[in-house]
Each structure stands twice: as structure tokens, then as C-alpha cells.
Amino acid sequence: MSESDATKHPFYEETVSSQPIYGGRIISLQVDTVKLPDGETATREIVKHPGAVAVIAMLEDRMLVVEQFRKALERAQVEIPAGKLEPGEDPMEAAGRELEEETGYRARTIRHLRSFSTSPGFADEVIHLYLAEDLERGEVRLDDEEFLTCEAITAEQADDYLASGKIFDAKTVLAVSLWRNRTLTGQWRA
Structure with missing residues (x-):
């Protein structure tokens, strides 16, 4: 699914802000604040990896x-x-x-x-x-x-x-x- 297709999904979570927490040799960690489909906000802890x-x-x-x-x-x-x-x-x-x-x-x-x-x-x-x-x-x-x-x-x-x-x-x-x-x-x- 492309990014533009993802934004059309009914459960799409729009990123409001992103805070880097840790950057290492293999991974990094960030905490994103997202807007939920019902309009509320939540946080998501995300590990970024190069693949x-x-x-x-x-x-x-x-x-x-x-x-x-x-x-x-x-x-x-x-x-x-x-x-x-x-x-x-x-x-x-x-x-x-x-x-x-x-x-x-x-x-x-x-x-x-x-x-x-x-x-x-x-x-x-x-x-x-x-x-x-x-x-x-x-x-x-x-x-x-x-x-x-x-x-x-x-x-x-x-x-x-x-x-x-x-x-x-x-x-x-x-x-x-x-x-x-x-x-x-x-x-x-x-």
C-alpha cells in the first residue's frame, strides 16, 4: 500500500508530532503523537530500522x-x-x-x-x-x-x-x- 493509499484508509493515524528518543548503530526509537480516526490523540513508540x-x-x-x-x-x-x-x-x-x-x-x-x-x-x-x-x-x-x-x-x-x-x-x-x-x-x- 502506497503512502497516499494509506492516508485514505478509514483507520489512518495522522502524525501530529514526532520526538526522537534514541539513535543507535542499528536502530532508532521515536515517540509519535497521532490523531486517531475518532479525533482523539494517542502516542506510538516506533523502532526505526534500515531493513x-x-x-x-x-x-x-x-x-x-x-x-x-x-x-x-x-x-x-x-x-x-x-x-x-x-x-x-x-x-x-x-x-x-x-x-x-x-x-x-x-x-x-x-x-x-x-x-x-x-x-x-x-x-x-x-x-x-x-x-x-x-x-x-x-x-x-x-x-x-x-x-x-x-x-x-x-x-x-x-x-x-x-x-x-x-x-x-x-x-x-x-x-x-x-x-x-x-x-x-x-x-x-x-
Whole structure:
């Protein structure tokens, strides 16, 4: 929905004012005062994020995943390769960059499956999900302060990781679901 279409929606909330609260390396936080459809005002706490990419990387009949510690959850978890967009960066290029940085593989074939919001109740982050196939070995180049391991898992391992909670984040749960759907239909549909 375009911004002009959004302003026509009967539940549109017009921003009256916006107050920056915090600006960090990855996110910023602002509090907006909005005019509600009934004419009253309310506040909305909004996390601003530059957006991210995530990659379903298929190595024959296995999917590449990484395991890393996530401080916000205070635990390690298994996820598909992903990372934030740099200012002005093309999402497809970012997907290829993140794939190689985290797994050491390059994709000869990469295509966009879909984009989705992560937490629209309070954040503007959008993740662009890509499918990477026909992989060739490259070089792992982790970011500073990034520690992870990579493995190629079977669909059965993915199911086990879901059941145990080792796979817990939405983008990876979606990736496994799309992979399972592909097994049933023969197509990657998002």
C-alpha cells in the first residue's frame, strides 16, 4: 500500500508530532503523537530500522543455517543467513554479501521470494527474503563482533530444530515452511 493509499484508509493515524528518543548503530526509537480516526490523540513508540535481508540457501537437498548467540533472547539459536541493509544498498546484493560472509558460499542463482514486516505493531523493519541456489564455495568473512558456525541441514533436522526450539525466529520458521511447501508442490512459493 502506497503512502497516499494509506492516508485514505478509514483507520489512518495522522502524525501530529514526532520526538526522537534514541539513535543507535542499528536502530532508532521515536515517540509519535497521532490523531486517531475518532479525533482523539494517542502516542506510538516506533523502532526505526534500515531493513534486512535473509537467505534460504540450498546446497542440493540441504539448507544452510548458522548458529549464533542472540543476546536479546539470552540464548543461541539456529537461523538462516541474514543481515541488515547498509544505507542505499540493493537488497539482492546484500543477500549475496550476507550469504558469503556468514557461510562462505556464493550463489550462481539468487531470486527474491518476498518481503515482510517483522513486528509492525512497533517497528518499521522489513526483511527481504531470497532463495539462493547453485552454490559455490567462497570465503567466510564474518563482521567484527560476529561469532557463528554454519551447517547444512536436512529437512528432518530442520523439523527437529523447530520442535526443540533451536529454530525460533520468524524468518527461519518461514524458511522451513517454504522449504516443506516446495517439497510438496515442487515450487518455491512465498
